[in-house]
Amino acid sequence: xxxxxxxxxxxxxxxxxxxxxxxxxxxxxxxxxxxxxxxxxxxxxxxxxxxxxxxxxxxxxxxxxxxxxxxxxxxxxxxxxxxxxxxxxxxxxxxxxxxxxxxxxxxxxxxxxxxxxxxxxxxxxxxxxxxxxxxxxxxxxxxxxxxxxxxxxxxxxxxxxxxxxxxxxxxxxxxxxxxxxxxxxxxxxxxxxxxxxxxxxxxxxxxxxxxxxxxxxxxxxxxxxxxxxxxxxxxxxxxxxxxxxxxxx
Amino acid sequence: xxxxxxxxxxxxxxxxxxxxxxxxxxxxxxxxxxxxxxxxxxxxxxxxxxxxxxxxxxxxxxxxxxxxxxxxxxxxxxxxxxxxxxxxxxxxxxxxxxxxxxxxxxxxxxxxxxxxxxxxxxxxxxxxxxxxxxxxxxxxxxxxxxxxxxxxxxxxxxxxxxxxxxxxxxxxxxxxxxxxxxxxxxxxxxxxxxxxxxxxxxxxxxxxxxxxxxxxxxxxxxxxxxxxxxxxxxxxxxxxxxxxxxxxxxxxxxxxxxxxxxxxxxxxxxxxxxxxxxxxxxxxxxxxxxxxxxxxxxxxxxxxxxxxxxxxxxxxxxxxxxxxxxxxxxxxxxxxxxxxxxxxxxxxxxxxxxxxxxxxxxxxxxxxxxxxxxxxxxxxxxxxxxxxxxxxxxxxxxxxxxxxxxxxxxxxxxxxxxxxxxxxxxxxxxxxxxxxxxxxxxxxxxxxxxxxxxxxxxxxxxxxxxxxxxxxxxxxxxxxxxxxxxxxxxxxxxxxxxxxxxxxxxxxxxxxxxxxxxxxxxxxxxxxxxxxxxxxxxxxxxxxxxxxxxxxxxxxxxxxxxxxxxxxxxxxxxxxxxxxxxxxxxxxxxxxxxxx
Numbered sequence: 001x002x003x004x005x006x007x008x009x010x011x012x013x014x015x016x017x018x019x020x021x022x023x024x025x026x027x028x029x030x031x032x033x034x035x036x037x038x039x040x041x042x043x044x045x046x047x048x049x050x051x052x053x054x055x056x057x058x059x060x061x062x063x064x065x066x067x068x069x070x071x072x073x074x075x076x077x078x079x080x081x082x083x084x085x086x087x088x089x090x091x092x093x094x095x096x097x098x099x100x101x102x103x104x105x106x107x108x109x110x111x112x113x114x115x116x117x118x119x120x121x122x123x124x125x126x127x128x129x130x131x132x133x134x135x136x137x138x139x140x141x142x143x144x145x146x147x148x149x150x151x152x153x154x155x156x157x158x159x160x161x162x163x164x165x166x167x168x169x170x171x172x173x174x175x176x177x178x179x180x181x182x183x184x185x186x187x188x189x190x191x192x193x194x195x196x197x198x199x200x201x202x203x204x205x206x207x208x209x210x211x212x213x214x215x216x217x218x219x220x221x222x223x224x225x226x227x228x229x230x231x232x233x234x235x236x237x238x239x240x241x242x243x244x245x246x247x248x249x
Numbered sequence: 250x251x252x253x254x255x256x257x258x259x260x261x262x263x264x265x266x267x268x269x270x271x272x273x274x275x276x277x278x279x280x281x282x283x284x285x286x287x288x289x290x291x292x293x294x295x296x297x298x299x300x301x302x303x304x305x306x307x308x309x310x311x312x313x314x315x316x317x318x319x320x321x322x323x324x325x326x327x328x329x330x331x332x333x334x335x336x337x338x339x340x341x342x343x344x345x346x347x348x349x350x351x352x353x354x355x356x357x358x359x360x361x362x363x364x365x366x367x368x369x370x371x372x373x374x375x376x377x378x379x380x381x382x383x384x385x386x387x388x389x390x391x392x393x394x395x396x397x398x399x400x401x402x403x404x405x406x407x408x409x410x411x412x413x414x415x416x417x418x419x420x421x422x423x424x425x426x427x428x429x430x431x432x433x434x435x436x437x438x439x440x441x442x443x444x445x446x447x448x449x450x451x452x453x454x455x456x457x458x459x460x461x462x463x464x465x466x467x468x469x470x471x472x473x474x475x476x477x478x479x480x481x482x483x484x485x486x487x488x489x490x491x492x493x494x495x496x497x498x499x500x501x502x503x504x505x506x507x508x509x510x511x512x513x514x515x516x517x518x519x520x521x522x523x524x525x526x527x528x529x530x531x532x533x534x535x536x537x538x539x540x541x542x543x544x545x546x547x548x549x550x551x552x553x554x555x556x557x558x559x560x561x562x563x564x565x566x567x568x569x570x571x572x573x574x575x576x577x578x579x580x581x582x583x584x585x586x587x588x589x590x591x592x593x594x595x596x597x598x599x600x601x602x603x604x605x606x607x608x609x610x611x612x613x614x615x616x617x618x619x620x621x622x623x624x625x626x627x628x629x630x631x632x633x634x635x636x637x638x639x640x641x642x643x644x645x646x647x648x649x650x651x652x653x654x655x656x657x658x659x660x661x662x663x664x665x666x667x668x669x670x671x672x673x674x675x676x677x678x679x680x681x682x683x684x685x686x687x688x689x690x691x692x693x694x695x696x697x698x699x700x701x702x703x704x705x706x707x708x709x710x711x712x713x714x715x716x717x718x719x720x721x722x723x724x725x726x727x728x729x730x731x732x733x734x735x736x737x738x739x740x741x742x743x744x745x746x747x748x749x750x751x752x753x754x755x756x757x758x759x760x761x762x763x764x765x766x767x768x769x770x771x772x773x774x775x776x777x778x779x780x781x782x783x784x785x786x787x788x789x790x791x792x793x794x795x796x797x798x799x800x801x802x803x804x805x806x807x808x809x810x811x812x813x814x815x816x817x818x819x820x821x822x823x824x825x826x827x828x829x830x831x832x833x834x835x836x837x838x839x840x841x842x843x844x845x
Contacts (some may be wrong), residue, residue, distance in 0.1 A: 066299025093838065099612060101619075101664065108664040110612050110619050121417040128399060130417035140421045142301040147359075147378070151397040155299040174667055178617075232818055236667050 001038075055079060056202055058235035060175050061159065068161040071098055071177050073233070077120070080231065082183065086122050090183040094118040097179075098162045103172040103239060111173070112165040115167065118143075118156055131155040136163055167242050175237040182231075291733040295374070295384040295393040302377050302396045307411050310377060310400065313340050313356055314409040323404070330367040337372065341402070341409070343379060347387065354391065358409075359399045364389075379511070392419070434458030440473060440513070442528030443840040444587040445537040447514050448476035448578035452490070467494045473513060479577040488512040504553045510547040514573055517541065517592075517689045518732055520658055520676065521698040526841050535580035535588055538696055538705055540731060542594035542689045548601075558609030565602045570594055570689070575729075592731035595650070595687035602629045616818070616843060617662040618670055628654045632687060652683035654690050660845055668747040674845050679736030680787050680798075686735055693717070693732035694739050694782040697838050698845075701780070702810025702827035706730040709830045712794035713805050714783035719794070734784025738801065741845065743778035745816070773817040778825075778844065781809040816843060 056075050064070040077083060077092055086092055100112040117134040123145075129152035131143035146152040167173045282818035313319050319337035326340050328349040337353035338345075344362020347368040354372035361379040364387030373391030374381075378399030401412035414422075433455065456469035473488035494507035516527075517540040531537040548566030575591040605626045611617035627654050632650040646815075656678035664670045673814060676699070680686050695715040696705045703709060706716050708725060717734035749772040783806055786795040796802050814823025819841060826835040 097613070101667070106663075106665065108619070108666065113612060119417060119421065121420075123416055130415045132415070132417050132421060134421065140418050142418045144299060144301045144396075145378075145401060145415050146397060148397075149400055151297075151299065154297070155398065158300055176667070239667070 044147050051135075055186075056175050056181070056231060056233055058179055058233050060177055060235055061235060062175075062240055063166060068166070069098075069164060069175060070159040070161040071096065072157055072159040073118070073179055074157045075153065076118075076179070076181050076231075076233075077153065081203045082181070082231075085183045086120065086149075087124075089124065091122070092118075093182055094120075094156070095180045095182075096162075096177065098164060098168060098175060098177045099166050101174050101176055102167075103174065108130040111167070114162045114164055116160065116162060116247070120152060120156060133160065167240075169242045172239050172241050174239045176234070177236075178232065178234045295381055295389070295395055297380065297395050297397045299397055299429050301398055302400065306375070306377060306394075306396065307400065307413075308357055310339075310356060310402075311377070311409060311411045313337060313354070314341075314358075315407075317407075319353070319356075321407075326602065328368075328397060330365065341404070352679070354616070358402060365458065365733070394617065418523065431457070431459045431461075436469065436471060441516070442524035443532045443578070444514075444516075444539065444541060445535075445575045445578060446532060446541040446573045446591055448478065450475045450488075450514065458725075463497055463499075465494075465496045467496070468492065470482065475514075476578065478578050488514070498554070500554075501556045501801075503552075505554070506550070506553040508547065508549045512545045513543070514541045515544050517594075518692060520656070521696055523842060526697075529841070531578075531580065533581050535583035535586050537589060539577075540592050540689070540729065541573050543573050545569040546599075558607065558611075560605075560607050562605045563603070564605070566600075566601050568601060569597075570599055570687070571596050572636075582765065590727065590729035592688065592729035594689040595632065595634060597632045597634040597650075599630050599632040599687075601631075603627070611662060617660075617672075618664045619662050621662075622658075622660040624656075624658045626656045628690070630654070630687070649683050650687065652686055652690070653681035654679065654686060655681045656692075666746075670745050672743050672745070672845070674739075674741040676739040676741075676782070679784075685787075688731060688733075689733050691717075692734045692737045692784060694734070694737045695732075697840070699739050699780065699782060700808055700810055700825075700827075701812065701823065701838050702825035702836055703830065703832065705807060706732070707832075709808075709832055711807075712792050714785065714794065717784045717786050717794060733786075735787040736801075737782065737784040738803075739782030741778065741780045741782075743776050743844065745774045745776045748773060748775050748815070773815055773821075776814045776816050776821070776823070776844070777812075778814070779809065779811045780825075781807045783807045816840075818842075822828075 024230055055078055057073075059072040059074060061070045061072070063069075073094065074095065076094055077086070084094055093118050095115065097113065097115045099110050101108045102111045114136045116136050119130075119132045119134065121130040121132075122128075123130060127147070129146045129147070131152050133141045133143055135141055143155045143158060144152075146155065164175075251567030255612050314321055319339045320334060321339045321341070323341040325344055325346075328334060328338075328351065330348040332349035334349070334351040334353070337356070338351050339356045339358065340360050341358045342826055343357055343362065345355070345357050345360055345362045346365075347362065347370070348365035349367070350369045350371070352371045355370050355374045357374075357376040357379050357473070359378035360376070362374075362376050362381045364381065365385035366383075366386045368383070370387070370389045370391070374389045374393045376395040378396065380397065381395050384393075384395075401415060403410045403412070430687065434457075435453070435455050437451070437453050440447075440452050443449050451474045452471045453474065454469060454471035456467070456471070458468075466504045469490070469492050471490040471492075473490060475486040475488070477486050488511075490509065490511050490513060492507065492509040494505055496503055496505040498504060519539065522538055527539055528744075546566055546568030548564050548568075550562055550564035552560055552562040554560040566649075572594040573591055575587060575588045580588075603626065605624070606622055607625075608623045610620035612619045613621050622651060630650070630652050631651075634648055658674070660672065662670065662672045678692050693706060693716045694700060695707075700715070702713060704785045707730075708716060708718055708722060712719065716725075716730065716732060718731075720728070725804040781804075782801065785802055785806075787798050788795040790796055790800075793802075793806050809828045810825045811828060812823050812825030812835075814821055821840045821843070822837070823844075824835050824837045825841065827833060
């Protein structure tokens with residue numbers, strides 16, 4: 001019984017510390033969210049954000065009366081081994097997902113969700129960096145060819161307005177965006193299939209070949225522990241309410 | 250050729266100079282097109298823009314170079330102070346060092362530009378694929394745009410050809426075309442995962458897909474080779490999997506008809522752990538948490554699929570079932586442990602009918618925050634037994650066995666706040682009707698996935714509600730500690746929220762950097778969980794292990810544990826404390842991915 005009591009004590013302490021940490025106002029303030037039309041979007045007791053951080057990060061811009069919500073992924077491949085792997089022929093693939101969540105009485109519900117991809121490819125013959133975006137409808141949109149990696153990174157950080165349903169008036173919402181940044185060998189089309197479709201679905205169903213389960217487990221484990229070629233970013237906007245009339249984008 | 254009279258003096262570093270006479274007509278033409286479209290990422294005048302240059306910019310570059318009205322140069326070009334170019338100036342590859350005056354426009358293609366304080370462009374300045382140094386020093390009267398993206402251009406004689414797509418776009422388009430078209434290849438990959446019965450099973454064989462008019466035909470003829478405990482070409486190491494699938498519709502709504510014939514090893518309880526986890530613990534520590542048996546036979550099936558990952562499959566077939574013995578495959582750190590005995594299976598010929606329904610509305614199958622995942626299955630079997638293998642109860646003899654078995658895995662993911670979620674899971678399964686379940690179709694509530702506070706299939710107390718065994722410890726171990734329950738019920742709940750740690754430096758709070766190593770940040774989720782469940786036998790009520798067919802021993806004799814853990818996405822570390830039973834020691838464990 002003493003062990004159980006200690007466990008519950010630890011549990012309570014952990015929860016208290018975590019809850020305080022998670023809901024401190026500054027935790028929200030650091031979320032790089034901009035709202036250029038406060039008459040349309042009102043945020044719940046959150047001061048004006050200050051994008052203070054550097055390094056890989058996601059930024060969410062709330063929708064206004066005239067502009068849709070947009071997402072910007074900054075410095076996605078800074079740090080780690082992405083650049084080294086990129087020059088070795090492993091392209092960088094970023095899978096992004098944006099969701100609009102509605103805050104309910106008890107549970108939060110997803111109102112809309114969409115996915116898109118960014119691909120960064122180093123052309124070793126011409127020594128240029130190609131950037132492309134695969135939009136939610138499957139269109140491949142070129143984002144340019146750059147002689148300098150710094151420019152290619154800037155192209156990757158261009159804001160994108162995912163086609164999410166516009167929030168309705170009078171309800172509290174927030175956006176959640178996540179980005180999975182991974183190295184990718186475009187020559188392996190089966191792998192590309194898996195990645196573009198969002199990880200393991202085809203493999204589980206046996207339609208495609210993602211490699212062995214053991215190999216995948218080892219690779220994932222090693223890459224996570226070594227801080228290697230896999231990175232996951234998440235960002236949430238502050239809660240907001242649309243006070244004007246809503247319209248479809 | 251127009252005589253070169255447009256410059257007063259030619260720069261000494263110029264590689265190629267083809268100046269052309271340009272009059273006011275050209276200037277008017279160019280002026281008419283200086284209203285270039287403003288891109289989404291436009292900043293101030295001359296500030297770099299990213300993204301592929303729009304079509305009108307590309308067209309303008311092409312037009313100016315190829316109309317023959319501008320002075321065109323390739324390579325390094327210098328216009329010194331005091332010099333005047335009276336026409337439009339187009340430079341390819343550059344750099345362009347401009348200190349003089351250009352009365353027309355300046356277009357730099359894949360070239361950097363340096364403007365001195367005396368530089369004066371009386372028209373527009375367009376740089377594509379380069380940068381501008383001294384943006385605020387020189388004077389540009391017209392529009393001033395700098396696109397950092399290079400153009401894929403080629404000089405063919407005097408003509409400039411601007412390619413419309415990049416190699417990356419071409420390759421992605423090729424991939425997308427492949428997705429929509431027919432393909433064939435040879436598959437070489439491992440089957441499910443590393444285990445003590447097969448070693449590493451490897452699939453090798455051809456497969457193809459033909460698609461047209463909304464119908465897709467997929468066929469594969471896969472041979473299975475098992476590494477076992479030695480690489481040898483013998484019957485035990487060989488298997489196959491043949492499949493033909495005809496599917497009509499798209500991913501959101503489809504009907505599929507198919508047939509398959511297999512000779513493969515299957516896991517008895519594959520619901521409990523992921524393939525990767527089972528394979529890794531086997532390969533690393535000689536701990537295999539699954540049991541296996543061999544299935545040989547054919548099936549036909551029909552599947553109807555709908556939105557939200559919903560599908561219903563009806564399947565019928567005949568199989569020959571056989572036991573499989575554990576072998577001695579390689580383990581890296583066995584620690585002197587022998588492999589666990591693989592329990593005997595009921596052997597015979599089985600006529601099977603299976604109905605399976607799946608609903609999956611999760612927002613993210615790997616890291617769900619919202620939605621349902623429900624998998625329900627009913628299996629009816631009619632087995633002509635050739636060798637009984639009832640390792641926990643001796644009520645089966647040679648003859649026939651008819652049974653019905655159900656299995657339900659229902660999960661609900663709820664986000665209760667932006668950084669907190671409550672997730673629930675119910676697993677129930679077992680005998681629906683009939684004489685009893687074959688050994689390989691029985692279940693247990695034990696192990697890291699179900700009740701991590703309790704050791705894997707270690708009988709605790711009497712009766713043992715985890716494995717439903719009545720055997721003594723020695724006999725139970727000798728038989729491989731098989732799952733022996735006719736029915737199980739497992740309830741799981743977890744409360745999880747985000748945490749962010751920054752061990753070195755100030756940790757930005759607006760992202761989630763799981764295992765971002767250079768700053769030693771390890772953001773993830775904290776998890777508090779509780780699990781409760783048990784298994785039981787169907788039969789006359791006795792010592793708390795056996796209950797009549799229509800009875801569910803709800804919360805009677807349930808094993809319960811609670812725990813906490815940190816989930817870093819791909820890997821999570823947890824500790825679980827059993828609340829019932831004699832063994833009160835907490836247990837630490839690791840999962841690859843979320844618990845459920």
